Every structure is written in C-alpha cells, then in structure tokens.
Amino acid sequence: MEPADLKAAQAGTLESMDCLVTITGPVEGRVIEISGNAAARFKTAMERRINDVLDGFGNSPTDIKVGVQDNGALDIVLGARVEAAYARYIGRAGR
C-alpha cells in the first residue's frame, strides 16, 4: 500500500458524554479499537452499535480501522459520531 492511499476522517469531541471517532484506512478487514472508562462495562454494546451503523451504509464497509476515544457517550451519540465519521471518510459529507 502506498502512503498516498491512506485516508482519515473524524467526528465527535472529547467532552464529557461524547466520544471522538477516528476512521482510518485502508487496513485489513474491519478493526475496532475502543478506549475510555465505560469500555470496561459496555464494550460489547459499543462494538455492536458501531457495526450496525457501518453495515447500514449498505456495502458493509471493510478495510477500515475505527478508533473510539470514549468519554461516556450514550449509544445514540456513539452511533451518530460513527455515521458522521464514515460519511466523511467516503467523502459523502463535509467536515
């Protein structure tokens, strides 16, 4: 992979009850990395929501890494941030 092919997009903030989602690629498959205090008790739910949102884009996006720096976002916020970040990643939305 040439460095020129690397892409990245972000959505969200590090404010309390929000999260910062960073999508980078291309990588092999679909990689999800979550950090933050809530991950200890909500990791499964968070991963499920991230996958659901991405799958909602139709072509079941792969070859991306989704990094979530969580600061207590509820599911609905996490989903919105992932959707915005991926839309930016594929160039469908502005920043």
Next chain:
Amino acid sequence: MMERNAVKREIPSRIDGYGYTSEKLFEGAFARRPSGCHAGPRIRAAVPGVGSKLAGGVHEAIMASGLKSGMTISFHHHLRNGDYVVNQVIQACAELGISDLTIFPTALFDVHKAIIPYIKSGVVGRIMGSVNGAIGKLVSEGGLDAPVVLRSHGGRPRAVISGDVHIDVAFIAAPTADRAGNISGQMGRSACGSIGYAFTDAQNADVVVAITDNLQSYPISPVSIPGVHVDLVAVTDSIGDPAGIVSGTTRVTRDPMRLLIAKYASRLIEASPYFMVGISFQTGAGGIPLAVTAFMKEAMKRRDIRGSFGLGGITGYFVDLMKEGLVQKLMDVQSFDLDAVHSIASDPNHIEISADWYANPWNCGAAVNMLDVVILGATEVDVDFNANVNTEADGALLHGIGGHQDTAAGAKLTIIAQPLMRGRIPCVVDRVHTVTTPGEVVDALVTEFGVTINPQRKDLADACAEFAASRDIPLVPIDELAERARRMSGPMEPIRVSDRVVAVVEWRDGTVIDVIRQLEK
C-alpha cells in the same frame, strides 16, 4: 465455605491473611457491642536529666525506635498529596534492611506511589488503610499477598483501642515540634491545621516518632499532641510540599446539573424536621456538597436560623459560615485549605478533634452522633440504598472509606447527592459492586431528577410530601431511578473477578461488610 452477612454479601468464612470471619460478619449498623477493656501500649518512663528525644534524622530515629522486620508502623494523612514522610520512612527502612512491614496509614495518596518498588521488593508486606490511585490499582490486580483492610475514620481508632491492631512504631508528621516531643500542626512552613487522625496512634503505639522540619524551643504553644506520648523527635529538611498539603481555595461547582442537584438537596434539608435553630452539618469538600452549603446559607439567612457546628474536614467555606454567625463552632479533624489552617490557629471556636472523638463507634459518644445532616457522595447506590465508595465502575479499588460510614450512621439525615450517570455509567444500580455503607443508614438520594427517600424513612417522605406541593421538589422512587439509568446506559457487562480477596471492607464496628476480589486480567 461462604457465609452471608446482613447486607446479603457472600463472605468467605476464612480469608488468607485476614483470618476467620464467621464471628465477625456484619449484622446491622448498631448490632455489635464492645466488651472488655482497652488495649494499650507498652509503659515507658523518662528519667529527668537522662537522655534526649532528639534522635538526629529519620534513619537514626528508626534505629533508635527498635523497629524490626515484620512490625506494624502507622502514618496519618494530613499532609495529603504533599506528604514526604511515608516515602522517607519506607525508603530509610529499605536502606536499613528492614522488611515485611505492615503499614497502617490513615490514607495513602498518589504521591505515595514511590513506595510501589518497596512493595514489590518485600519491604512493605501488607497495607491496612485507605489506598488511592496507583497503589489501589496495584492492589486490585493482586499486587499484595495479604488483603488490604479498609476501615473508616472511626473504625480505625476503634480497631487500635480495642486491640484489633497493635502499632509498634507510629511516625507522626509534625509541622512544628519541640525537643520534648510536643507537636502542633498549626505552625511552620508545612502547617496543615488539625492533626486529629494522629492522636490515637500517639496514645497507643509502643514507640512514637515525631518527624519535623520545624524544631522550635521548648515548650511550643499551642500543643496538639503532648510530648508525654512521644519517644523520639527526628529532624528532616522538609516533611512535605505546601502546594500538595493545602489547596488554595475550594470552589463551588458551576455545572448547572450539579447546581440543580445541590438545590434539591438543600430544599430537602429545609423540608426536614432538622432545619431549625442549632442545626449541625457536615458537607466535605466536593463540588456538590459545597454548593449545598451555599444554598443552605441562603435558606438559613432567609429563615433566620443559626446553626450550632460544622464537622469533619473543614474548608474556608465553613470558616466563612462561622464568621457570619451561621454556625457557632467548627469541629475539625482535617483542615482542607489555607483558610481553615489559619482559622484553627487563631479562632478558639475552631476546635481540633481526634478521629476517635470525631467518629469512633466504641467510645462514650463521638461527634458524628451529634450531627443533624450530612451530605455525601458515592460511586454507586443500589435499590436497597447500599452505597459503594470503594470501587470504580471497572471493579478496581480506588478509594478509601473516609468518614462515610461514620457520618451516615451518626447523622439524623444522611443524604447522598450525585448525578444519576457519570458519562455512560449509572450511579444507581440494582446491586452495588461493593457495599461500603449499608442502606439502613442512608436516608435519601438526590439526583438531577429529584429527591429519592429511603422507604424506611416514612417520616421524611411525609415531611417532603407537604413541602413538595409548595416548593417543587420532585420525588422519585428508587426503582424508577434505577430503571431510568438502565434505559439510558444499556445493559452492563459484569465485572470479571477471581475468587481471591484483595481487600476486606470493615464496617466501623470491625465486622466484615464486604470483600473486594481480584480483577481478572
């Protein structure tokens, strides 16, 4: 084998490094009564004109104290995150080849992570006392062989006086001392105000060592701990960093949600039968409790009510209340900021009290018994009103008990005030991970959704119902609160722990109210 205590916790009948528990399971907040006589220290006698207490530095004092491997040494935490004494003593013990020590601090702070290498090398074999931050994390992951024993501010002096814990050598950080071992916390560049947690140690240790960076001529005045208890005086360059000892000013929260919680709590107090001339209260130094104090001040002025005393850890906020005549006295076991330090040194109505006087359940009446209202926090509260202040959402041991149990048990109205969620993590749950304080002594929970009264306190519910009509206090049942939190957060995954007990949580009477188990990697 497992036993079940009165708050329905499974407690192993024998805990490695702690002992058998069947005779000391928690039975209820006021169930266990003492018997027998006080334990006590070795009797010593100083002969006039013979010898000197001035030992030199920390090393020399440790050698003179007769401290040996395997013994128990104690510390107090009035120098908080600025303390140098614990680290100096442990390092000196390591250099002197002393190991397998049991340390019995009132609390350890982040600054004490410097002793972690000495835990790993076996200089420190066991900790009996509050552990915060990095050492708490080490304990949670199984870094110590024997379990940490957590005791409240009142449970600790009870354990010493009743003989549960015998202190071989007490090290007392002394902001000012003289050559006869008289100690005060009120003067000197490391002044910390009250040194109330150290009194019981000074009275009950076999050997007492004062460590000072401000040796003054005999006799100093005022004296907090008289030299009659003190064997040795060590002089060192500095016992602490003033910036870590006292904070400049403690601030009221500006977060609108927290202000709303404080407002509800203050209305609850105003609605209660305790809001009358002579009211006494304790609110501590957190953002919400300070805001409650500010709202109460307003209400007291409006209804011309003058209180009797403020208790506990004292802040400048309480000093101002006294100056304005809204409370008559302050009873101070720990002075949190510079204003409190200056006040205790200059105002006779600002009284220094020991931890025994403050909170011990087994004496002829601790100050907490005289308390009308206390505002507390908690990391979690459950539908039975049990409160957890020891473990975090991930199950790690990160906080001590402080005066939580003692004030909750002593006060006529115990309020836990905190937001329903911390980020995504619910603070009201079906079952707390660790019971620190049993629901039977928690009277009300206040969140941004309103006031939740413990159904056992029907009198309080009635008092509020009347008030609620005219003054807009939303009353929310506990189940509804837990359900609301669950809906917002989604289902939580369980905390994965092993069977190994890393900490024992004692109720203030010495019974086991809960245990904390090692986290699975």
